[in-house]
Amino acid sequence: MKLTIKKPRNFTRFIKQATFISIVILIIFTLVASNEITRHKVAITAQPLNGCLITDSLPCTDTFKKTTSEPFIPDAKLNAQQRFLSAIARKLPTVPQAGTYEYILLRNYGAVFVNQDVGIKLPPKDIFANEQETQEFQGSLTMGHVDGTNDCYLQKSAADALNKARVQQQIPLKSGYGSGDCTRTFNTNLIFWHKYANNQILAKVQQGKETKVLGLVAPPGTSQHLWGLAIDLRVSSKEQRKALNQNGWFQTVQNDLPHWTYVGLTEDNLPLFGFNKQVVGGITYWITPL
Incomplete structure (x- = not known):
């Protein structure tokens, strides 16, 4: 006698529902596991940075590089110096040790390293050794023309922001x-240095014995102008300053009156990133907290 197994009614629908439920369970399991891995990676990344800020154990290395395109916001619970360091540590491969020549340069010219504009490129260090290093970096940049000039170029995001300000004023x-x-160029930076200073003054700067000259001229290979993120302007009114500030341009080198730096932040956010507001001779400078 032939045995016939009779399928239950709606058997096909039952199989489809079971398959669907299995797929949903698999997706949920995968998402949970992925989230746990992500959280683990974030914890590993954050732990060394906290140690750097709390114990001041410089240098901070590649561990603290920016790993996401999301804008970085410093922890408001940290002090001004820690907030600034937490921002630049995401941009510089190595943060210089306090007291070194590189640290002195970072204190005076390091404002650009908090820039959150994804369209700009920051240098891997705050001093270039020669023209070749400078040209290699500048050759990797996307440049933009400053409207109304013959041959004035900046990194494109900086040029675009400046052009917007110059439309307003x-x-x-x-x-x-x-x-x-x-x-x-490196050579132009060198010419400016020898116009206002010399090798003896450079030696004192490197030893930390002379700093006033840094507000007049940048030592060879250290100018923000080499990075395409600075410009010298003639600004004489509050309206001009307001237009520049609204577009991310600020004066960050104390006593260098014509010098403007593309920081790419709003004025309200500068204190959050650790900047100190200093008014000298009626001019507002935003100084790094180092």
Whole structure:
């Protein structure tokens, strides 16, 4: 006698429902496991940075590089110096040790390293050794033309922001139309240094015995102009300053009156990143807290 197994009614629908439930359970399990892995990675990344800030155990290394395209916001519970360091540690491969020549340069010219604009490229260090290193870095940049000038170029995001400010207000370059006000070569930086200083003064700067000159001229290989993120302007009104500030441009080198730096932040956010507001001779400078 032939045995016939009779399928239950709606058997096909039952199989489909069971398959669907199994797939849903698998997806949920995968998401949970993935989330646990992600949280574990975040914890591993954050732990060394906290140690760096709490114990001041510089240098901070690649561990603290930015790993996401999301804007970074410093922890408001940290002090000003820690907030600043937590921001620049995501940009610099190595944060210089306190007391070194590189640290002195970072204190005076390091404002750009908090820049959150994903369109700009920051240098891997705060001093270039020679023209070759400078050219290699500048050759990797995306540059933009400053409207109304002959040969003034900045990194494109910086140029775009400056052009917006100059639409709001007439803001001339310090020398008129010269490229010397904008992105400079290593040799141009060197010429400016020897115009105002010499090797003896450089030795004192490197030893931390002379700092006033840094507000007048940058030592060879250290100018923000080499990075395409600074420009010298003739600014004489509150309206001009307001237009520049609204577009991320600020004065960050104390006593260097014509010098403007593309920080890429709003003025309200500067204290959050640790900057100290200092008014000298009626001019507002935003100084690093180092």
